[in-house]
Amino acid sequence: MSLIKTENLSYVYSQGSPFQVTALDNISITIEKGEFIGIIGHTGSGKSTLVQHLNGILKPTSGKVFFEGTDIFKDRQTTKNVRFKVGLCFQYPEYQLFENTVYDDIAFGPKNMGLSKDEIDEYVLEAASFVGIKKELLKKSPFELSGGEKRRAAIAGVIAMKPEVLILDEPTAGLDPKGRKRIERMIADYRQATESTVIIVSHSMEDIARTVGKVLVMNHGKAEMFAGVDEVFSKIERLPEIGLDVPSITRIMLRLRSLGYDVRTDIYTVEQAKDELLFLLKERGVL
Ligand SMILES: Nc1ncnc2c1ncn2[C@@H]1O[C@H](COP(=O)(O)OP(=O)(O)OP(=O)(O)O)[C@@H](O)[C@H]1O
Ligand SMILES: [Mg+2]
Numbered sequence: 001m002s003l004i005k006t007e008n009l010s011y012v013y014s015q016g017s018p019f020q021v022t023a024l025d026n027i028s029i030t031i032e033k034g035e036f037i038g039i040i041g042h043t044g045s046g047k048s049t050l051v052q053h054l055n056g057i058l059k060p061t062s063g064k065v066f067f068e069g070t071d072i073f074k075d076r077q078t079t080k081n082v083r084f085k086v087g088l089c090f091q092y093p094e095y096q097l098f099e100n101t102v103y104d105d106i107a108f109g110p111k112n113m114g115l116s117k118d119e120i121d122e123y124v125l126e127a128a129s130f131v132g133i134k135k136e137l138l139k140k141s142p143f144e145l146s147g148g149e150k151r152r153a154a155i156a157g158v159i160a161m162k163p164e165v166l167i168l169d170e171p172t173a174g175l176d177p178k179g180r181k182r183i184e185r186m187i188a189d190y191r192q193a194t195e196s197t198v199i200i201v202s203h204s205m206e207d208i209a210r211t212v213g214k215v216l217v218m219n220h221g222k223a224e225m226f227a228g229v230d231e232v233f234s235k236i237e238r239l240p241e242i243g244l245d246v247p248s249i250t251r252i253m254l255r256l257r258s259l260g261y262d263v264r265t266d267i268y269t270v271e272q273a274k275d276e277l278l279f280l281l282k283e284r285g286v287l
Pocket of ligand 1: 013014022023043044049050
């Protein structure tokens with residue numbers, strides 16, 4: 001049985017009004033336990049709307065969402081349980097830090113789960129350590145933190161609920177390269193340590209391709225592709241058509257190909273490019 005499944009999921013904002021928008025259009029996907037999924041797509045393609053359905057924050061206009069085979073809107077208790085099992089960290093989550101201390105902010109989720117004080121403490125400290133928030137920061141007001149720290153504190157608030165599925169909506173957006181790398185590494189470590197299912201939303205094919213196993217490409221509310229990273233890159237020429245940037249390294253390979261060099265173009269990391277170029281040079285007897 002798949003962990004998460006959507007069946008003909010559609011969602012319309014402001015239905016019946018002149019501002020009606022079909023944000024999701026008949027999405028049917030399945031996600032297995034332990035998978036590492038990236039969701040990419042142009043602005044407004046429906047990424048945030050989709051992930052908000054996976055933990056029951058939004059209710060489908062039509063179609064269904066299943067968690068471990070059960071319709072998440074079967075009854076109120078089921079929906080409530082799913083919200084703890086599927087942890088969603090919103091886009092720009094730092095705007096939702098509102099408690100007096102960082103500790104209380106991270107503890108917000110575990111408190112709602114009805115855990116004891118000791119358990120809450122344990123969950124908060126573990127989550128803070130995962131995201132690299134030092135103990136002395138926990139006593140501070142969230143507003144005293146740097147941008148990167150705020151982002152990590154917000155992510156800790158979701159991790160602290162020990163969800164089976166962790167969903168992060170654009171976790172690195174707006175951060176500098178160092179902050180981005182740090183969060184990327186943290187997500188990879190978290191995944192390895194907990195073996196949980198992780199879903200990351202991103203604008204950048206380059207960021208996604210480096211880390212995830214499978215990619216869902218959203219385009220105007222539709223699931224355009226849902227496949228392994230390599231398979232998505234084998235259809236590279238489709239990406240610009242659906243508003244996605246081709247990674248710089250892939251563009252270099254495409255350019256070499258257009259100049260007559262017989263190189264692979266389904267390449268998306270510098271490492272792959274290095275191997276391919278060394279192979280080409282050896283083949284030509286240059287090396
Ligand atoms: N609260 C809302 N009310 C009305 N329309 C909305 C609302 N939120 C999103 N939309 C519309 O739904 C569509 C999908 O939006 P969504 O935020 O899911 O896209 P996205 O892929 O996450 O975009 P971005 O990359 O900018 O975060 C867009 O056309 C958007 O304008
Ligand atoms: Mg979004």
